[in-house]
Amino acid sequence: MAASNIGMMDGAYFVGRNEILAWINTTLQLGIAKVEEAASGAVACQLMDAAHPGAVPMHKVNFDAKNEYDMIQNYKVLQDVFNKLKITKHIEVNKLIKGRPLDNLEFMQWMKRYCDSVNGGSMSSYNASERRESSKGGKETNRRTSVTSQAPAKSAPATHKGQTSHGAKRANVHAGNAPQRNAKPALSNSAGPVYDAQMTELKLLVDSAEKERDFYFSKLRDVEILCQSPEVEHLPIVKAIQKILYASEDDPSTVAEAHAEMLAQQNQQQQQPMLSPILEASEVPSSTSREASEEISRQEAAHKRKSVSDLEEFEMGSSSRLRLSDVSDVQLCGSPLMSFT
Incomplete structure (x- = not known):
């Protein structure tokens, strides 16, 4: 439905x-x-x-x-x-x-x-x-329910019976008191529903206020649970919120004190020395950096060995060129230029 x-x-x-x-x-x-x-x-x-x-x-x-x-x-x-x-x-x-x-x-x-x-x-x-x-x-x-519905019908004959007199003198004696006796029940009958309505309205207001109270209490409880979580409980702003939540008296200075404490804690954290990321990386080398250093050392050793080998080959080549130059000198002995000597 x-x-x-x-x-x-x-x-x-x-x-x-x-x-x-x-x-x-x-x-x-x-x-x-x-x-x-x-x-x-x-x-x-x-x-x-x-x-x-x-x-x-x-x-x-x-x-x-x-x-x-x-x-x-x-x-x-x-x-x-x-x-x-x-x-x-x-x-x-x-x-x-x-x-x-x-x-x-x-x-x-x-x-x-x-x-x-x-x-x-x-x-x-x-x-x-x-x-x-x-x-x-x-x-x-x-x-x-039936008695309640028949009550107004029975009250009318009772009033009529009260007006019957056994004598003129008796009726005159009670005539002055009759309005006063009838006035009190009339007042109570008319005021009863009014009072009931007022009581109901007051109860409705109380219930509404209690619901509103429970609503805001649940919100404050959620904030308290959040502030108690390990991830944020050390933060200065969380400690300031807890100070306000747990204040026993409605003191306006509580908010100012919480704010001052929060700023003091923040300044204290900012003044603490912090290690440079470069120093931390150099002081605590990782396994990857060690492997890279070893690889560089191996490459340098290989480069040195190659340099020595190249030098030896260069020296051997130089000596061979000298021997060839000697041969050429011998062969040039028959050159026409030698005739000018």
Whole structure:
């Protein structure tokens, strides 16, 4: 289903709390006044039963779940239904069973979006009370719902009966006190929903603040883990970051001190003498350089041997030329030029 993968910026998550409550009460014939009353998981199970009639084993659903164990059992039933229908929605059970309004509101917003995508929001043929009869605590839930719906109708005759007088004098005595007695219940009845709404809004604000706190804490934790890695923990800037992270008080001078320490460490590292790469290479010759030196020595020795050999050949050639010149001198004795001597 497309609704199983809707994002947090989808319009479904902008549906108001009152609209969600009205939709739940109308669909399931309930009378819940707060979204956190759906934290037990029973409401979500029956909403899935309304969207897919007969898909949920309602006899396993507990509408009277009060402790975490019973609530988790309801969510196990819901997860089995999701698996059967191939719905990939992740249920954050640990958050929902805590009864936080924001988490339960978001889940009910998703449920409404899903149910609307299945049948267009039309569940008029679904008999919620009858289906709930087989669940644990379902009959008591139906009884409480019926009593709540009949309470306004019973209050009207009681007021009329209070106005009946046994005598004119008795009626006049109580006439002045009647408005005061009726004023207090009227004030409490009108203020109750207002206070409930304010409490819900405050809880939503607290939940939002806690989520934001957890988000930034996780970011700081990631930075701390990165600073503790062996590759970077010796760097001056990392030590400055750790000083700021572990500061016990909100002191503005902490940042200045961390910055000063970082600069001091950087200057200290720059002042340390460093060996020249040429000296290091000459002092610690590698095996390749030794082999090259040996090869050069062999070539020089061979060159020297060749030079000596060439010199010997040159001397031998010179002596042979002298002997030839002597012969030529003897032969030239008969030259015409000799006649001039």
